[in-house]
Amino acid sequence: MRRLVTFPCLGETLAGTLDAAPGTTGLLIVSGGNELRIGAHRGMALLAAAIAAAGYPVLRFDRRGLGDSTGRNEGFRTSAPDIAAAAAFLREQTGVTRMVAFGNCDAATALALFHADAGIDRLVLANPWIVEPSGDLPPPAAIRATYAQRLSSPAEWRRLLTGGVNFRRLAQGLATIARSRRTQNDLARTFARSLASGSPADILLATRDHTAVAFLDAWHLRHLTALHHRDSDSHSFARPGDADWLRDRLLDALSRD
Structure with missing residues (x-):
């Protein structure tokens, strides 16, 4: 069963969508960029339904200033309170004792940076954003x-x-x-430090996506995480077969301790 929910965050109201299921492990989906909780091509809504049908409750939400949530949108770097509030709400509403969180693009980066304070047990990070573009050019x-x-x-x-x-x-x-070749990447270093000291993570990469290509070029600590490659050029995993592959990776993460 799916229902619309709201919960507080720093004096604002966050809107979310909760797919109920009986499991004691839950999935928190964090949207990337300025994307709403429904996801590109309704991808996150469809993913949540598939995960809940397998027995795991799922919460998606709009961070402050996006979609149905109140407040000001200040980007992923300020989303730590939003992630923590959503994680607490998912626990309160469902009684889950273990939580996996999934995010794509800068939502993956935000989860790497802020998951510890939210008490998240495992991460699934897709096409993490750790290389800033130069003007309107790709990385x-x-x-x-x-x-x-x-x-x-x-x-x-x-x-x-x-x-x-x-x-x-x-x-x-x-x-x-x-x-x-001459510049340092502070975001990549911070991302690596956060993963090294935090929860276990799986990193999912669409091999021909620009953000994924840039991530692999900057990522030198591959022993810290499991890397999973999908032969796709779709940043949001929207090509034929991508959605099933993504669902299976998440179900695997949810089933592990």
Whole structure:
């Protein structure tokens, strides 16, 4: 059974959706970016229904300033109180004794940074956002991957020789790659420290997604986590077969101690 719920957070009211189930392990879904709790293409709503049908209660919610929740949207870096309030509400409403949390993109980053204070027992983090873009360009690793793919294509060489390439954009991309070799990534280091001292985590990557490519390029502590790869270019796991793969990864995490 699914019902709409509300709960307090720092004087504001957060809106959520609770899918009831009898299990003592629950799933908290945290939305990424400015996405509402329903998810891209209704993906999170469908995922919650599938997980609840397997016996695990699921809570999704809109953080402050998004969707049906009150307050001001200040981004994922300020979402620690929202995550803690949602986790406490899920425990209160369902009596779960163990909690797994799932987030995609910067929601994955937020969970890595803030899960300890929320008392979350296990993390499933999809395409974590740990590399900031340079202006309107993709992350440097994604640019490198794109260039490598294009250089292997005869059609792209024909475009280059016939003037079909935007040389200004090309120059910007090459400059971004060069700068990336000289800069430090504070967010990636903080992400790694938080995981090293926190709960066990599984990291899910859509292998041809720009954010996932950038994550792998910056992630040097692979022994800390289990990495799971899906051959997809969909950041939200919306290609055929992606949703089933994502559901199975979450069910596996929920069934483990």
